Amino acid sequence: MKHNECKRKKGISQRSIYLLLFAALVYLVAAYLGFFAPDADGKTVSVFVAVATAMVAVALVRAWQENRGEVLVDERTRLVQRVAVGYSWWFSYVLIAILLLANQFGGIRFEAENALSLVFFAMIASLIFFRFYLSRKEDLE
Amino acid sequence: MKTRIKELRARHNLTQEELARKVGVRRETIVFLEQGKYNPSLQLAHDVAVALKSKIDDVFVF
Numbered sequence: 001m002k003h004n005e006c007k008r009k010k011g012i013s014q015r016s017i018y019l020l021l022f023a024a025l026v027y028l029v030a031a032y033l034g035f036f037a038p039d040a041d042g043k044t045v046s047v048f049v050a051v052a053t054a055m056v057a058v059a060l061v062r063a064w065q066e067n068r069g070e071v072l073v074d075e076r077t078r079l080v081q082r083v084a085v086g087y088s089w090w091f092s093y094v095l096i097a098i099l100l101l102a103n104q105f106g107g108i109r110f111e112a113e114n115a116l117s118l119v120f121f122a123m124i125a126s127l128i129f130f131r132f133y134l135s136r137k138e139d140l141e
Numbered sequence: 142m143k144t145r146i147k148e149l150r151a152r153h154n155l156t157q158e159e160l161a162r163k164v165g166v167r168r169e170t171i172v173f174l175e176q177g178k179y180n181p182s183l184q185l186a187h188d189v190a191v192a193l194k195s196k197i198d199d200v201f202v203f
Binding site for chain 2: 069070071072074075076077135
């Protein structure tokens with residue numbers, strides 16, 4: 001693949017459009033939960049609305065940058081992303097192992113929902129952290 | 142890896158941003174290239190050399 005395949009012509013990329021469409025879907029789910037699911041509490045609906053709003057904000061910023069002709073993705077950012085995903089995977093793997101050991105021998109009882117939530121957020125947070133760290137690091141080899 | 146990108150860029154009156162746009166990468170990538178902190182792909186090395194009207198050997202010091 002050519003390194004500058006993603007070289008921007010001015011205009012909004014498909015990626016940003018998909019993100020906006022996905023945000024619209026999340027808004028629809030929130031609306032459904034809010035209006036047609038009496039069992040759903042307000043907190044759940046708020047989380048869905050917050051997530052969708054964050055996605056819209058990210059998509060709009062990206063679209064604005066793309067419209068200015070900025071290159072958002074190149075071979076180095078792709079390399080950073082690949083390495084960050086790898087590091088994040090190992091981080092999550094170790095975290096799960098620690099949770100298992102703590103549950104087995106440490107006397108700390110985790111409920112499945114708590115453990116899954118922890119891993120879910122740890123994966124995202126570690127990916128963001130490693131991407132930030134590696135994008136400022138020197139050679140990645 | 143040492144490079145002569147900064148010197149050649151100055152000779153052609155190109156800013157980092159302009160060179161980045163010419164070769165289709167982010168400005169940060171040019172910064173890391175100039176500092177010798179990123180080993181580019183052969184394709185990128187070729188594009189940078191073309192943008193600077195030089196040979197790869199003249200731009201990148203192996």
